[in-house]
Amino acid sequence: MALLRYAVRRLLFMIATILALSIVCFGIIQLPPGDFLTAKMAEMAATGDAVNVDAVERLRAQYGLDRPFIVQYWLWVSGVVVGDFGFSFELTKTVREVIGDRLGISLAVEFLAIVVLWAIALPVGIYSAVRQYSIGDVAATIFGFIGLAIPNFLLALLLMYISFVAFGATITGLFSDEYMNARWSFGRLVDFFSHVWAPVLVIATAGSAQVIRILRANLLDELSRPYVDTARAKGMAEWRLIMRYPVRVAMNPLVSTIGWLLPTIISSSIVTGIVLNLPTLSPILLRSLLSQDMHLAGALILLMGVLTLLGTLLSDLLLAWIDPRIRMA
Amino acid sequence: MKQTLRLTMVAGVALGALVAGAASAADYNEAPGLAAMVADGKLPPVAERLPVNPVVLEPINEIGKYGGTWRSALKGAGDVGWIRRTVAYDPLVAFSIGWDAVVPNVAESFEANEEGTVFTFKLREGHKWSDGTPFTAHDIVFAYDYMTSDEYFESVPAHIKNVASAEAVDDLTVRLTLPEPNGLFLQRMASVDGMQPLVYQREYCSQFHIDHNPDADAQAKAAGLTGWSEALYEACDLDNWHDANRPTLFAWQPTAPYDGLSPQVTFERNPYYFKVDPEGNQLPYLDGLSMTQTASTEDIVLKALNGEIDFMNRHIASLSNKPLFFDGQEAGGFYLYETVESLMNTGTVQLNQNSENPILNELFNQKDFRVALSHAINRQELIDVLFVGQGEPWQAGPRPESRWYHERLAKQYTEYDVEKANALLDGIGLTEKDGDGFRLDKEGNRIAFRLDVTSDLKPYFPDLAELVATYWSEVGIDVDVRTNERSFVYETIQANKHDVHLWVGDGGLGDALLDPRYYLPMNIESLYALRWAKSFYDPSSDDAQEPPAGVKRQHELYAQLQSSADPENQDALMAEILDIAADEFRVIGISLPPNGYGIARNNIGNVPNLQPQAWVYPTPGPMGTAQLYIKD
Numbered sequence: 001m002a003l004l005r006y007a008v009r010r011l012l013f014m015i016a017t018i019l020a021l022s023i024v025c026f027g028i029i030q031l032p033p034g035d036f037l038t039a040k041m042a043e044m045a046a047t048g049d050a051v052n053v054d055a056v057e058r059l060r061a062q063y064g065l066d067r068p069f070i071v072q073y074w075l076w077v078s079g080v081v082v083g084d085f086g087f088s089f090e091l092t093k094t095v096r097e098v099i100g101d102r103l104g105i106s107l108a109v110e111f112l113a114i115v116v117l118w119a120i121a122l123p124v125g126i127y128s129a130v131r132q133y134s135i136g137d138v139a140a141t142i143f144g145f146i147g148l149a150i151p152n153f154l155l156a157l158l159l160m161y162i163s164f165v166a167f168g169a170t171i172t173g174l175f176s177d178e179y180m181n182a183r184w185s186f187g188r189l190v191d192f193f194s195h196v197w198a199p200v201l202v203i204a205t206a207g208s209a210q211v212i213r214i215l216r217a218n219l220l221d222e223l224s225r226p227y228v229d230t231a232r233a234k235g236m237a238e239w240r241l242i243m244r245y246p247v248r249v250a251m252n253p254l255v256s257t258i259g260w261l262l263p264t265i266i267s268s269s270i271v272t273g274i275v276l277n278l279p280t281l282s283p284i285l286l287r288s289l290l291s292q293d294m295h296l297a298g299a300l301i302l303l304m305g306v307l308t309l310l311g312t313l314l315s316d317l318l319l320a321w322i323d324p325r326i327r328m329a
Numbered sequence: 330m331k332q333t334l335r336l337t338m339v340a341g342v343a344l345g346a347l348v349a350g351a352a353s354a355a356d357y358n359e360a361p362g363l364a365a366m367v368a369d370g371k372l373p374p375v376a377e378r379l380p381v382n383p384v385v386l387e388p389i390n391e392i393g394k395y396g397g398t399w400r401s402a403l404k405g406a407g408d409v410g411w412i413r414r415t416v417a418y419d420p421l422v423a424f425s426i427g428w429d430a431v432v433p434n435v436a437e438s439f440e441a442n443e444e445g446t447v448f449t450f451k452l453r454e455g456h457k458w459s460d461g462t463p464f465t466a467h468d469i470v471f472a473y474d475y476m477t478s479d480e481y482f483e484s485v486p487a488h489i490k491n492v493a494s495a496e497a498v499d500d501l502t503v504r505l506t507l508p509e510p511n512g513l514f515l516q517r518m519a520s521v522d523g524m525q526p527l528v529y530q531r532e533y534c535s536q537f538h539i540d541h542n543p544d545a546d547a548q549a550k551a552a553g554l555t556g557w558s559e560a561l562y563e564a565c566d567l568d569n570w571h572d573a574n575r576p577t578l579f580a581w582q583p584t585a586p587y588d589g590l591s592p593q594v595t596f597e598r599n600p601y602y603f604k605v606d607p608e609g610n611q612l613p614y615l616d617g618l619s620m621t622q623t624a625s626t627e628d629i630v631l632k633a634l635n636g637e638i639d640f641m642n643r644h645i646a647s648l649s650n651k652p653l654f655f656d657g658q659e660a661g662g663f664y665l666y667e668t669v670e671s672l673m674n675t676g677t678v679q680l681n682q683n684s685e686n687p688i689l690n691e692l693f694n695q696k697d698f699r700v701a702l703s704h705a706i707n708r709q710e711l712i713d714v715l716f717v718g719q720g721e722p723w724q725a726g727p728r729p730e731s732r733w734y735h736e737r738l739a740k741q742y743t744e745y746d747v748e749k750a751n752a753l754l755d756g757i758g759l760t761e762k763d764g765d766g767f768r769l770d771k772e773g774n775r776i777a778f779r780l781d782v783t784s785d786l787k788p789y790f791p792d793l794a795e796l797v798a799t800y801w802s803e804v805g806i807d808v809d810v811r812t813n814e815r816s817f818v819y820e821t822i823q824a825n826k827h828d829v830h831l832w833v834g835d836g837g838l839g840d841a842l843l844d845p846r847y848y849l850p851m852n853i854e855s856l857y858a859l860r861w862a863k864s865f866y867d868p869s870s871d872d873a874q875e876p877p878a879g880v881k882r883q884h885e886l887y888a889q890l891q892s893s894a895d896p897e898n899q900d901a902l903m904a905e906i907l908d909i910a911a912d913e914f915r916v917i918g919i920s921l922p923p924n925g926y927g928i929a930r931n932n933i934g935n936v937p938n939l940q941p942q943a944w945v946y947p948t949p950g951p952m953g954t955a956q957l958y959i960k961d
Contacts, residue, residue, distance in 0.1 A: 042785075087554075091588065
């Protein structure tokens with residue numbers, strides 16, 4: 001019951017936060033000088049075209065870019081409330097269509113990455129805490145620091161280079177030529193998995209390095225606690241003991257960050273996504289910001305904000321659920 | 330008079346070729362896939378699909394064979410340029426491959442009246458759209474009616490703005506009337522925007538037009554667009570490749586559209602394409618094109634190295650990638666071909682001679698100041714550092730290959746001579762210096778100005794700007810270089826708030842006539858004197874400013890050139906404009922860009938070598954990409 005009241009109160013606060021957030025992200029999009037049409041004119045000039053200024057002014061009026069900030073904001077946000085996220089000037093499609101097209105693939109890549117991340121990080125983290133300073137721990141530590149230190153995009157480039165030199169294969173994209181525009185089929189699924197390992201590996205490596213370090217530190221704290229000694233003295237099997245008590249406690253800080261994983265669906269792999277040419281939402285976010293395609297950029301940033309809020313709520317609820325101390329406090 | 334004569338001659342030569350082509354009409358050949366469809370009754374026979382007089386395209390090397398796909402790549406969602414270069418260059422009249430003549434293409438023949446105000450184009454009898462419906466003069470008139478109306482959605486290309494009326498004399502004859510003589514009209518029609526009037530199939534596009542469909546506006550708004558005009562523009566205009574249903578005249582038709590979302594854009598053969606080779610084989614040879622859409626240049630480079638790109642130079646052919654491609658030739662099964670760069674400069678340093686800052690305005694308007702700054706630049710060092718020693722010191726003047734090459738304009742003041750620069754600056758009274766060695770203006774303040782540079786166009790720009798600033802600080806001029814986002818730079822320059830602008834040198838080859846922006850201030854990109862330029866292209870504007878005598882004379886000459894129909898007269902007028910440009914020396918150039926390159930797979934046939942590389946002449950389009958083929 002207390003949990004429900006807690007959740008409702010948090011939800012109400014969230015709505016207020018989202019409203020404030022929408023103002024901020026619309027403001028951010030308006031911050032850079034110029035607008036979509038200036039960016040477009042600059043691009044035309046780069047290809048050697050001279051631009052007709054009158055026509056641009058007319059377009060500006062048609063797109064409503066000449067109206068005051070508050071009017072533009074109102075037009076946008078009143079649409080967002082009813083689910084109309086506006087129109088992408090650059091792609092001449094509704095924002096909903098653009099995001100809808102890419103969301104599935106983004107979710108799939110990110111979900112796989114998270115699964116792989118935890119599948120690597122959990123056992124390695126536990127092992128390196130329990131066997132502190134063993135060869136395995138040192139190896140995991142080295143791997144961890146390298147993983148933390150190498151930027152994702154560099155890892156992606158390295159992977160591209162190695163697979164090109166060693167196997168003569170380009171690993172960019174998520175599909176082979178023949179499946180790129182095809183409908184989903186068994187063959188396409190197989191093709192997808194034969195490509196998706198590279199980005200998943202890249203995204204998971206840096207993340208798992210971090211998780212390994214956190215898990216190791218937390219677990220080391222717990223392993224020296226008296227309750228562990230007590231359990232051991234009572235003759236509890238070692239691995240069962242570790243998994244059941246210290247690991248569960250050591251997971252707390254990690255659970256509290258699960259919420260941050262949600263916005264990464266859009267943002268985590270921006271650079272990786274571009275380097276590896278993934279058809280996900282992250283390259284679209286970057287492009288929309290560069291071309292000042294404001295409705296699309298605004299919708300994506302807002303979506304990230306909403307996902308962050310949802311994620312925080314989710315991890316708070318999770319924490320309260322697994323740890324009675326938090327629920328009671 | 331002479332113009333008409335020359336044009337008829339060119340047309341005559343082409344007609345001769347056509348007669349030869351027509352003689353073999355009975356034995357036209359077609360791609361095996363199309364022959365099968367004909368056999369199944371799904372397609373009319375090839376002789377009925379071709380015009381009575383198809384264009385006979387002389388192959389660059391040899392007759393090709395049918396089949397295969399041309400693989401390349403598109404960068405991001407805004408890369409329509411590559412499609413226009415590869416698929417969509419088939420205007421009424423086209424540039425010859427050497428960029429030295431305008432020849433018939435979609436139009437069978439053309440003529441101009443003596444004044445250069447009325448242009449008549451004769452279309453090919455039996456020419457059909459890709460859906461098999463006849464292509465007629467009415468389609469062109471439909472396009473012009475929309476594009477010249479106030480409702481047209483985008484900025485209007487210059488050659489369209491200049492047309493007062495378009496009328497269909499009969500089904501196969503279209504007559505364009507200009508409000509005033511335009512000697513450059515045919516050049517414009519052959520340029521990259523020349524297909525603009527040829528992409529609006531009346532039957533298909535009228536469904537979006539309010540005059541033909543009363544519900545058009547409501548339908549457009551329901552789809553989220555601003556109105557019927559945007560819907561029509563989106564569906565039918567040249568830059569829009571996201572509608573795979575639109576019939577075209579091009580050699581290939583889109584099958585997977587370029588909508589910014591589909592990861593691969595594909596094209597397949599247009600069975601009604603209007604060109605044949607000398608043996609009567611209907612073109613194109615290649616079955617189709619596939620372009621992978623990618624967000625990163627590195628991805629394209631890797632694909633190229635891995636032999637997954639058949640023929641391409643866009644995005645990847647930078648100087649820094651050249652060694653990589655050179656070493657990868659054997660492994661990747663490709664080779665490097667050469668292109669002739671159309672830019673005449675790696676960097677044009679444009680001191681804003683219309684600056685709103687009175688001190689800078691006065692300084693920049695002194696020729697000795699500009700000459701001094703030019704002498705202060707160590708161009709050879711720049712070339713060695715930034716361009717691996719390729720190129721030569723060059724001012725803003727046409728390239729040595731150009732018909733309008735002007736030695737004095739290109740070479741004057743290029744020698745590195747700090748003493749001379751200092752003497753010149755001293756000579757105009759800038760003798761006082763502050764504690765840091767920088768010169769003071771007449772009010773006793775340090776002479777300092779800003780150079781906002783963007784790296785979006787050329788990655789070397791920030792380095793170039795920094796080096797120039799270093800050279801200038803050695804003669805006591807303080808330049809503050811800031812690398813900025815391109816929108817910011819563009820806002821600044823359009824508001825005429827810039828001190829100096831750095832760009833490349835357009836107008837090096839055949840584009841000098843159409844776009845001589847650095848030889849005289851004449852368009853929106855003449856950013857060393859935007860207000861004087863406005864007095865030429867938009868005299869009624871409040872920002873227009875009366876230019877000095879030399880520029881005024883150039884404006885007169887260019888106006889004459891635009892209305893002259895005689896190429897020899899045009900050349901003479903251009904020479905005079907360049908003489909004045911050399912006398913006035915308003916733009917400081919850096920160096921001549923070295924020849925470019927591209928990569929082609931070893932098994933691609935009819936790849937041109939030493940083709941000009943430009944945008945007005947959309948390389949490789951004017952080669953006739955329909956003749957590319959894959960060897961065994």
